Amino acid sequence: MRNNKNQKSQWQPATMTIHGGKQPDQHGALVAPLYQTATFAFNTTAEGSARFAGEESGYIYSRLGNPTTNELEARVAQLEGFPAGAACATGMGAVSAAMLAFLQQGDHVVVADAIYGCSFALFSHLFKKFGIEVEFVDMTDAENVRGAMRDNTKMVFIETPANPHLKIIDIAAVAAIAHERQARVIVDNTFMTPLLQQPRKQGADLVIHSATKFLNGHGDVVAGLICGSAEDIEMIKSTTLKDMGATMSPHDAWLILRGLKTLDVRMERHCQNAVKVAEYLVQQPFVRDVYFPGLPDHPAQRLMGTQMHGSGAVIAFELHGDSQDAQRLLDYLELITIAVSLGDAETLIQHPASMTHSPYSAEARARAGISETLIRIAVGLEAADDIINDLAQAFAKTFVIDNTKEQQQGETVSYG
Template identity: 70%
Template sequence: MSADKQSTEHHQLATQVIHGGKAPQDPEGALVAPLYQTSTFKFSHSDQGSARFAGEEPGYIYSRLGNPTVTQLETRVAALEGFSAAAASATGMGAIAATTMALVRSGDHVLVSDAIYGCSFALFSDLFERFGVEAEFIDMADASQVTKHLRDNTRFVFLETPANPHLKLLDIAAIKTAMGASAAKLIVDNTFMTPLLQHPKSLGADIVIHSATKFLNGHGDVVAGIVCGDEETIADIKMTTLKDMGATMSPHDAWLILRGLKTLDVRMQRHCDNAEKVVSFLQQHELIKKIYYPGLASHPKHDLVGSQMQRAGAVIAFELHSDEQGARAFLDALDMIALAVSLGDAETLIQHPASMTHSPYTPEARQAAGISDTLLRIAVGLEDANDIIADLKQALDSVASRWRDSA
């Protein structure tokens, strides 16, 4: 995709985060869509209730099955990702579980990237196995591996890019090409990028998933997920796994995410600007052993920044010239930066993947995925970049003095 076309589409999306998927005009003229904080909906007569349950008449029944506030969020995010439909869920993992379980039966096979979020790994490696679905984890950086491992009973290919936690990049278009004529669905977790920085559908993705907890909401006060796809796929997810597992989103959470979406464009610009400044600082500090950040020319598949990805994002991973004890000492020495999992909040957050978000991995799986004991992941927030850097510096300096003394 050309830079000019990317810029034009970004400008359009910057408006859509505010105006996309508008609900019908409120009868009272409210600028902000009302919050339908209700568990159930009244029928005007018994025939109407029966007709709605039979699918013969549109309308709402019960908020686990649909709610006007949730519908508005689904419509807006679907529009941002370029799809015709979306389904909102109570958590990001709710979206992943409901989507993938709707696509498989016992005896099926699925392909999964070897670098994904820890709970996604646990879902595919443990729960899927319990129900007779084989999940095969492969390195999709080489797209030809997808072709080699596809089977007739492969139902989907699942990936994150950039991958959690060390920002491994995967070429979505190349993977779709490698899938050839396979009927398998290509599922992309786009949480780290948002539709403003990466548009998987235009690269061949059949389904796009977000942990809406993160950048889409942006304020650290919601856990939620959303999946986008064609109307038939989304209807199947909504009326089977999502409904029956009960992992649907609350109206209040949908209302909060709609509010957060309005500032998504300006927030992402600040997040990315701050991240670039933090990376520049980290490159100069003696305690930093390695930095994983798509914006660096040394990063594998850096060429995807500017083509597949509009910018490099706001999440950085790095390793220290230390052991795990030194990494923990650094984390404990931080003052302003919060030691907490998640990302996309106004606050800068940092965590230790091996013992936290990716602890569901076996040691062997962590090693294969490149998750070392000194790997740290920082989600750069919206504070002044100089304050973020100052806190990192004082904590790194405190550990570096001990490292020098022991060297």
């Protein structure tokens, strides 16, 4: 028998990205068909009634389920080691649907202090409107999570590596504390992908992705995914996802299915390039700090081989200088694109304090360590030397300006 379950259980992740969750097509199509339809026809009224009542399996309406999106859900869930998945219109749709399906007024949520800016806005602003309490803590020390837990704590939300400066959280340590109080643990695994980190093995109850990023890999889709138990995913699909409507389009699902086939080879190149770029940045005198899990002195090293199986392709670095220096550096780049995403073929760079993390207040940014001179670069698939050369010419132009300015003031500045 072809593609039997026993064989699938032995496949490596690289094989799963291509074959996992694949559904046989009645016409033998190699590529998953795109079911670009809003609704599905019933043969009889009785058949339609039975499907709505849950008495008969089958499709009704693409917001409630579609063969193309269902294949994507199955494939990503298998990669994450979960039995089920839910496809969402955006990454933020995934965060919202996963959280709100299990929360109500009076509940308490513990959230990592450094997360994506729109996730921060959701938790700090919108949740407050619905009477859900949120506490932001530095989870690099798991004991801070223990100190934040309450009797009404229902969920713990983690990003690791954290956006934007790659703080690392020990998922297993945090999950153990959360589960003592019967709280669910949700991990945003966007930066790592299931190939480099599988949070379920560390105790996560739900894993989310902005599928816009590495899973798709081509910058032409906005989408999100949630992976979890069959029961939890059914709860999400039948409540927040169905009724709030943040469901993925079949066409977007089809594009991500196509992107998944090259995820393994893309991640290998992304990671190789990122190591070279990080090693270059460390050597630059105008760079104060480099945050990258692949560097030997990064705290992630203690979790390599257990929680993490690679460094990823996102780097953050702090400049010697001020916010104007950071902005000038970005503006002088010629190959690298100023854009707020990651996981694309193109290398993308951005200024978190004024872009992705602008929803933070100045005080919240300071607590999370997001300074005005912090820059985030998502390393792409170009030749690494071309990426580095572009950074080098931008650094030279940026700090020649500063050198000239300070020499006019009677000081001599040397950058080596």
